[in-house]
Amino acid sequence: MAQLTTLDRETPVDDLLAVLHRDGGVIVRDLLTDDQRQAIVDDLAPSLEATAPGSRSGLEQWELFHGSQTIRFCGLAARSRAFVDHALLHPLLSEVVGRELLSGCADYWLNTGQVMAVGPGERAQYLHRDENNWPEAVNPEREITISCMFALSDFTQDNGATVVVPGTQDLPPGLVRGYDVVEADLAYAEMPAGAGMLYSGKVIHGAGSNATETWRYGMHVSFVVGWLRPEEASPLQVDRERAADLPERARQLLGWSSYHSDAGGRTWLVDFEDASRLFS
Template structure:
């Protein structure tokens, strides 16, 4: 059976990114400490318990998917902005964009009795229109509980990012992400993967946080999941990652539909939050005069 490469936090970022690019996935053991893990559990469990199961076989009728994590959990904000992950996401996606963005925040809770999720590639969210040579996503699955082959640890097919669309993995080509709570699975948007079957009597809980190219539409609508009245109090770098900044020149500017006409009508997203334009994108932080 195929195996996933395993690393520690001390492993150089470029080494891990290269493995994710080629194999499609890798594990960093013990990536967060017990304190953060405990805070995540305390902040997220009430929301998880209130989330209904899925409506079909893909989402999983015995699986719950809880979103809007940036607005709901301060601890999740730390996960989103984990320095090593942000650096690796930038390294992985930088050949195709000058700015990455937050794509999805979701707790995936697989309950006892849930069968396997169909194997798939996440990049299909864009309908297959992205050229094969561009990998649009860098993904993480943080283990809140231990992940095992018995409780639904993520199934993944190492080496599959470059496979033809019609190729099917044999059992020997598949593996599962077995890792302890506090570890993280890193995987690409092109690797074949899916949730596993939970044959135990306990939930398997993971936090799926993913990043994508700054010029693509995101899976989770960050502006509705975390609207300006919440985002204005976030760390500016996190708000920037969520899209409250210009993605490039003329990408993402804002006009207030309720404001009376004035000398300036077009605003940068930073202005919505009452901040100066990001220095990283100063060329796109221009205020354009109304005609």
């Protein structure tokens, strides 16, 4: 079976990036302290309780992708201040995302913050590459999206730990839906609660199957280059009043500011001005 490497939180970022570039994903222990993790879990508990498993989209492909026994919801910054403070603004995650994305953009923003709670009996999700959400923007030379799967509970092979095919970030770009692979090529992101797996938008992966009686509680947080439209419409969920209470960097990541390309282009403006003026 293939393996993923697990590193300590204190590992120098260059070493962590070397593993990320080699394998397409790397697990980091203790990304969240117990208190931080518990605060996020507590904030999100009412939403988890209120959300039924499965997709309500009516789109066959989307329903297959989401899984019938998996609870998913977004809008985490609107639901949890702890999410903002400990995940959205996570210092190590910010550093890694900056190192990976800023060679192709002037700034990045949140793609999506998403609970992915895989329930008992769930089947494995089909393998895919996150960057294929934007086929027009995929570029073999650079990343357009970087993700972190935070383990809010222990992740094991049996309970649905994310399945990764290490090294596939280096395959040529293309639409991968249900990548054909032998078991020996698969690695399972087994990690204790509080750890997280950082992974490339190019690496082939998917949620594992859950053969246990308990829930695998994951929280996916991903970022995209600032000139690309994210999966989640964050400013439509985090309203202006709530945004006003958040740190400036959180507002920027959530789309309450504008994008200025290094070549002078300006987008996502409010009356020709940077959207952050709404808060001055």
